Amino acid sequence: MRFQAEYLATQRLHNGGSNCVASQVVVVASGRPQKNRFLAHLCGAVRCPGASRLSGQ
Numbered sequence: 001m002r003f004q005a006e007y008l009a010t011q012r013l014h015n016g017g018s019n020c021v022a023s024q025v026v027v028v029a030s031g032r033p034q035k036n037r038f039l040a041h042l043c044g045a046v047r048c049p050g051a052s053r054l055s056g057q
Contacts, residue, residue, distance in 0.1 A: 001034060005041035013046065 011023045026042065028035050 001038055002041045005038055006045045009042055009045035 008023055008026065011019075011021075014022060028038065032038075
């Protein structure tokens with residue numbers, strides 16, 4: 001799961017997001033059991049605030 005989150009973050013950060021194939025939006029089902037864990041990994045990969053809140057720490 002961490003690998004996928006880091007891979008997604010890398011796509012967005014590559015070339016400042018100016019690459020036409022860079023991911024622009026992340027859609028995660030609200031009822032997905034691993035949602036918060038995945039979002040915590042994603043936030044950790046891009047160093048966004050609130051990552052510890054998502055992981056429940």
